[in-house]
Amino acid sequence: MKYSVAEFFSGCGGFSRGFTNSGRFNAVLGNDVKPEALRTFEFNHRQDDVTPNIILDDIRQIPFQKIDDALLDRGINPDDLDCLIGGPPCQGFSQLRRSEELENGIVKFRGYSKLAEDPRNDLVLSFLAVAEHLRPKFLVIENVPQMLNHGFNGRLGHLSETVIEMLEKDLGYQVEVGILTAANYGVPQLRERAIFIASRIGSINFPKATHADPQTISPQTPDLLPWTTVADAINDLPSPSDAKEILGGKELDQYIRGKESTFSSLMRTSKTFPFNHITRAYKSSVLDIIAEMRPGQTWATESGRMREKYGAVINSYARKTGLSDKVARKELERLGIINPSFFKDYYWSAYTRLAWNLPSLTITANANFLGSGRFTHPEESRGITMREAARLQSFDDDFRFITSKTDDLCTARIGIGMDMIGEAVPPLLAQAIATEIAAKLDNH
Template identity: 65%
Template structure:
């Protein structure tokens, strides 16, 4: 039995990939505003049992009738949708005020409207709930950054999420469970925390049980959980990447350079070598920084180590030549033996390298910029490729990121690709949610069947 899923703010399709990978869901609808992301979503669902309808439009201007008509094309009548999922952006949102578009369609005024509508940052959350009210899915899932649970509203931290829960329970009649889940606890090689709301109209709401754990916590491993998947497990089997052009995508599987880990073997779903394993060029100044970085270390630790080394060199030169420390430092800097950048203060993961033996830190849309986080390869003098980032996000190798909106299947525009990958829900986490919800839907369906059988018997 397969169930139905509609995804809003779908991006390139991380959530829907996880749901289809579970083998229990057909994705019937995907909605987003980004052209390349929606094209990637459609491309990777084209061979599904039921390829989804895609709608590129702002959810605030999207008519409910248009959504119903699209789902009817996929055999889903009003009230029959099994699951609706989406991650309304919660940081900054859009500057387009809701009142500019309220007259375009019949928009239901929920009780929380007066509490949220006057703040334009809440537009997308509110509209998502209004669409849910119209579609009435059995399960409604909201995925967002953990900060959403502490988002201030009317002078109090956390009030936004309280209002969302109140609207789900009182207005829409759902039972709600909320928690912050770490993707690493579900077999994703990345320490990525996300706030997950699961709302159920068919019984109590619950969250999927964790399957993995921090290997430094033996009491969790003793419960049957597996150790976290590491960066080495995820990407060590990938070869040297193409330089700017995706020249090795589509070639033979013999390009893999090492026997796969259990995780990597599960990711090797493509009949040929995957696309998007492309590196970009970096300025020499950036390469000079990451050359000195050791895997898994913070910027504070590495800059402190480098400054200590420089101090010894400064003292030695000053003593040998009878000059001041200031002059000695200037001479070392001019000769390239001292890099002044290590005297600057950056946040902890800036310019740092991934560690082979641990999960990655959060892969974001800025993973194209090495100063924005821990995105440097553990050994090579470069940043990670789109394919490496995808592996760390738990996208399997058959998933291709289309980085242009023209007729070509371009897969080389790293900035656009990283934006899609970093904004996606990890498919591994989505799959865990999908399998959990499918079990709940199975139980509900069995209960309805027993009721029908009982009616026949007593009739």
């Protein structure tokens, strides 16, 4: 038996992709304000048992009758919806990057400062209003972990407390809230997300982890697999094309032979080589920086190493020319022998390379800008492609990112594609949640 799921703030549909990949759900409705993302959502659900209706509109502006009609058109009465899912945009809950730190390989947020009231926070309340109207058996909200500490009405953490109180007292749900790490569910990415699961049919548990940090696995945890690594995820993909869709749709022999992993085998769902394996062209100034970067290292480590290396060059040149160290450095910078960028204090993961033997850090909507995080290929002098970013998010290869409002053949606008990928819920994480909910629905 398959159950119904409707997705608001759907983006490209990573959340609902995980639900349908579980084999237990049909996506019956998708809503977003971004036309390219919603077109991608529709395209990738086109061959499902039930094709979803879509609503391109701001959730705050959609009449409930329009939602009811869209569900009825798919045979779902408003009170019969099994699951409502969504991730209200997280910009209102985010912090300045300078407060990020790395702890055990996972980004943590320190020094939380009060944010001004953000009008985007009312998107959460609009989502709850839809939930109150539809009364689904299950409700799942996904967001950044900072949401749990976000201020509301002058008190930190009050926003999540308000959401829980509304779900429990006003709507009659039992609620579980926690922070899940995507890597613990087979996603090759150390991505943490706050998850709210609300149930009208009894208590619900979070899915059990299937993977763990290999250093923590012991004979007492024999059922856990080691984290999926970057190599597991993308090592079978060839060097990409720049800016143009050349490989997409070609024969499967484009994959690199002998590099297939258990994870990449799971991802190879397409009958042809996947689309979106495209990287952008980077300025020479960016390429000069990443050429010096080693896999898995922080900016502080690499810039410190380069400063030490340059220090010896500066001292030698100063002695040879009789110039002061300061003037010698300026002259060497002018000659292109020293790159002044390494004397700057950038964000800790800026321009850094992925490590083959570890999961990636969080893939964000800015993954095509190498100065915004660890988005550089482990070996090649380039950023990751849309397809590589999608693999790191656990999108299977048959999932195509449509980067035009009107043309299903347009798959090469990297900024739009990366935005969709970075904002999505990893499908494997969503699939684990869906499987847990389906089991509860089965019992009910």
